[in-house]
Amino acid sequence: MFKIIDIDAVEPSPMENGRGEIVRLVNPKIGAEKVDVHLNRLAPGGPNGKLHRHTVADNVYIVKTGEGQLRIENETHTIRAGQVIYIPAGVHHSLSNVSSEPLELFEIYAPGGAAFDFIIA
Numbered sequence: 001m002f003k004i005i006d007i008d009a010v011e012p013s014p015m016e017n018g019r020g021e022i023v024r025l026v027n028p029k030i031g032a033e034k035v036d037v038h039l040n041r042l043a044p045g046g047p048n049g050k051l052h053r054h055t056v057a058d059n060v061y062i063v064k065t066g067e068g069q070l071r072i073e074n075e076t077h078t079i080r081a082g083q084v085i086y087i088p089a090g091v092h093h094s095l096s097n098v099s100s101e102p103l104e105l106f107e108i109y110a111p112g113g114a115a116f117d118f119i120i121a
Contacts, residue, residue, distance in 0.1 A: 001031050007039060015040075017047045020097070028113045036112030041104050042068065042097035049094040051121040057109040059087040061095070066103035069096050079105075092121045 005025050012021040019042060026037035036057075051071060061070075067080040071094045072087065079085055079095075087093050097103035109116055 003030055005030075012041070015042075019043060019046045019049070020102075026112075033113035034111050036109040036116060038107055039064075039104065040107055041102055042066075042095070044097060044100050044102055046097055048096040051092055051094040053092045053119050053121065054089055054109065055117050055119065056089050057111055057116050058089050059093070060108040061085040061087070062106040062108070064104040064106065066097065066101050066105075067099045068103045068105075069098050070094075071096075 003026075007023060007025065010023050010025060012023045014021055021041045023039040023041070025039060026032045026035060061079065061084070063079055063081050063083045063085070065081050067078060070077045070079050070085065071092075073092050
């Protein structure tokens with residue numbers, strides 16, 4: 001079913017350990033089974049993300065505001081507003097906001113729905 005979603009009308013959910021909040025936009029709850037889209041708002045200086053991978057889902061970050069540190073396997077990269085990051089399925093990664101400003105990014109997984117998994121390294 002076709003949907004238009006007003007981001008500001010979606011209630012955010014807290015992330016674990018006070019890491020920030022997540023705004024779930026496109027997911028099985030609205031009928032999407034092949035893609036998942038959400039907005040992450042990572043708190044300044046919040047806890048580091050866990051190193052993990054997704055078995056079959058490719059991952060895309062679209063950085064809206066702020067700056068963060070992205071760990072890809074054994075490398076660390078600084079990501080910032082205006083960048084798009086592609087992480088292929090199976091690649092270990094984690095994301096942290098180590099700055100004093102909020103880090104906001106859209107996160108897209110495909111496939112989403114029942115095919116999505118989150119495997120801690």
